[in-house]
Amino acid sequence: MAVTDAQNPLLGETTCGTLLQKLQEIWDEVGESDEERDKMLIQIEQECLDVYKKKVEQAVKSRAQLLEALSDARTELACLLSALGEKCFAEFVSSFTQLSLVYILCYHMCKPEKASGTIKEQLEAIAPVLEQLWEQKTERVKEFSDVQTQIQKICGEIAGNLNINDIPAVDDADLSVQKLNEYHAQLQELQKEKSDRLHKVLEFVSSVHDLCAVLGMDFFSSVTDVHPSLNDLTGMQSISNDTLARLAKTVLALKEEKKQRLHKALTKY
Template identity: 45%
Template sequence: MSTPKNDPLLQVETTCGTLLYELQIIWDEVGETDSDRDKMLLELEQECLEVYRRKVDQANRCRAQLRQTIADSEAELAAICSAMGERPVHIRQSDQNSGSLKEELRKILPQLEEMRKRKVERRNQFIEVLEQTQKITNEIYGSTESVSLKTVVDETDLSLRKLEELHRQLHELQKEKSDRLKQVQDHLHMLNSLCSVMGMDFKLTVSEVHPSLGDSDGLRSISNNTIEKLAIAIKKLREVKIQRMQRLQDLATTMLELWNLMDTPIEEQQMFQNVTCNIAASEHEITEPNTLSVDFINYVEAEVSRLEELKSSKMKELVLKKRSELEDICRKTHLVPDSDSAIEDAIEAIESGAVDAATILEQIELQIAKVKEEAFSRKEILEKVEKWLTACDEECWLEEYNRDENRYNAGKGAHLTLKRAEKARSLVNKLPGMVEALASKTLAWEKEREIKFMYDGIRLLSMLEEYTILRQEKEQERRRLRGKR
C-alpha cells in the first residue's frame, strides 16, 4: 500500500530505527560498553523530548497569539463601531464546533479591514469639516485672536451625529463670514465714495487699514480688528469731508458776495457753478468726484483771492457807483443825501487803508435800502406835491397873463392861449383845496413816523404854510388895487 509509505510519522520512525541500528553497529565496532550505550540512549531520548517540548510550547504560543489577534481584532472592530455609532458587525461564536481559530480569524479580518476603511473615510470627513472651520475661524478672528484649534480628530467619537454637529457649526461660521464680508464690502464702498469725493487714493487708504483690502482679487480680512479699523477710517474721513465741505461753502458764500458786489458777468459765474450749487448742500448730497479735493479747494481759494484783489482795486469805483445810485434815488424822491465832503473823506480813508471799503459799501447799501423804504412811503405825497407845484406854475403863468394888456388882441395862437388861461383859472381855483389836502396828508405821515417830511431839504409843511401866506398877501394886494379903482 502506498499510503503508509507516504505517512511522515512512519517515515520518521523508519529513519530513526535505521539510524539506531547503524549506531549499534558503530558501537559494536567501537566496543562501547552497555552502560555507555544506555547513557547515550538516555541522552538521545532527553534531547528528543526537549525538541518535542519546544514544538509544543511553540504551538501553544501560536494558539495564544491567534486568540489574542482575534480578541484584539474583535476589540478594535467593536471600538470602531462604537466610535462610529454603529452596532458591532461581528459576534464571536462560543460553540466549539464553530471552526478553528484561523478560520475565525479569516472571517473577522475582512470585516475589520472594511470598518477600518470606513473609519478612515469618516475621519477624513471630520478633518475636512474641522479644517474648513479652522480656516474660517482664523479669517474671522485673525491669527492673533483665534483660539488654537488644531486639526485633531477625536477618535472616540466619529458618529454621524457628531459630524452633523460640526457641519452645523461650520454653517454658522460660513453665515457669519458672509455677513462680515457684506459688512466689509459696505465699509469699502463708503470709503471709496469718500475718497472719490475728496480726491484721495482709495487703495492706499484701505491698505493702511489692512494690506488685503487693497487687493480686489485676494482674500480680504474680515476680522473684528479690520472691521473696527474700517469704521474708524470712515469716521475720520467723514469728519475731514465735513470740514472741507464747510470750507468750500464759506468760499462759495464769499464768492457770491463778491460777484454781487462787483456785478460779475453771468458767463464768469458759470465757471464756478459747481461750487455755488453746493452752498447749502448737506454732507450726503455732495458725491461728485474731486468736489472736495485739496486741489479743487485750493483752486476755489485762488479764485476768491483773485476776486478779493479785484475788489480792492475796484472799491473806489464801487463806492462812487453806489454813492451815485444813492444820490439818484434821493434826487427822484427829493431827499438830501450826505454832503460830498463825507464821501470824499471816505474815499481818502479807503485809499489810506484806515477804513475797510466793505464797511463803507455796507453803510451806503444800508442808506440806499433806507432811502428806498422811505421813498415808497413818500410816493403818494410826492405825487400830490407834483400836482401842487404844477398848479403853482400855472398860477404864476396866469398872473403874468392877466398883467398883459394885449392879451385880448387877436393874433396868431390867441385862441390857444385863451383856452390855457381858462384851464389855468380852473386849476388855480382848486389850489386851496389841494394845499389843505396835502397838508393834512403830510401831517398824518409825520405823526405816524415821528419825523418831518422834507422836500429838497425844506420841510414840506413850511413850504405849504409859506405858500398860503404868500397867496393871502397877493389876495389882499388885489383887493387893495380894486379898492383904489
C-alpha cells in the same frame, strides 16, 4: 552492496521501528550487554521526550501568540466601531453580502468567548472586517480633516490671521457621523458669518470710495491704511474684527470731514 546497506541504515523507508531493529542488529554484532542496551534505550527515550517537550512548548507559545493576536483584533474591532459611531455598525453590517461575516462580526462583538472555529479560522474571519473598517476610518478621518481645516481657515480670517498653515488634529476617538455633522453645521455658520462680514466690508469700502470721491481724497491710500488687502477687490480681503472696526472708524471720520467742509462752505456764504 550488503556492507553498504549495513553502514547506511537510512537507505529505503525509515521509521522508528526499522531504526530500532537496525540498532539491535548492530548491538548484536558488536556484543553490547543488556545493561548497556537498556541504558542506551532509556537515553533514546529521554531524548525523544525532550524533542516532544520542546515541540509542545513551541506549540503552546504559538497558540499564546495567536490568542493574543485574536484578542488584539477583537479590541481593535471594538475601538474602530466605537470611534466610527453607533450608526456605523448598522451601516457596516448591511454592507456585507455574506451572512457568515455578519455572524462573525456580531459574535466577536457580543460573545467573543463563544466564537466558533479554530483560532486561525477566527483570525481569518475577522481580518476582512478590520480591513474594511480601517478603510472607512481612513475616509472618515479625511472628511474630518477637510471640514476642520475649513473651520480653522475661516476662524483665522475672522481673528485676522490669514497665514494659518497648521493641519488641525483629528480626534480618532470620535469619528461618528453625528460629530461630523456637528462640524459641518459649525462650518455652515462660519461660512454665513464670513459672507455677512465680507458684505459688510464691501459696504464700508464702497462708502469710503464714495466719500473719497466727494472729498477729493485718495481712495486706495485710505483703504490701504485700514488693511493692505482692501485695495485689491479681486483678492482675499480681510474680514477680521479689527478691519471692520477700522473701516467703520474711517467711514465716520470721512463723514465728519464731509460734514465739516459742508458747514464751512455754508458759513462762508
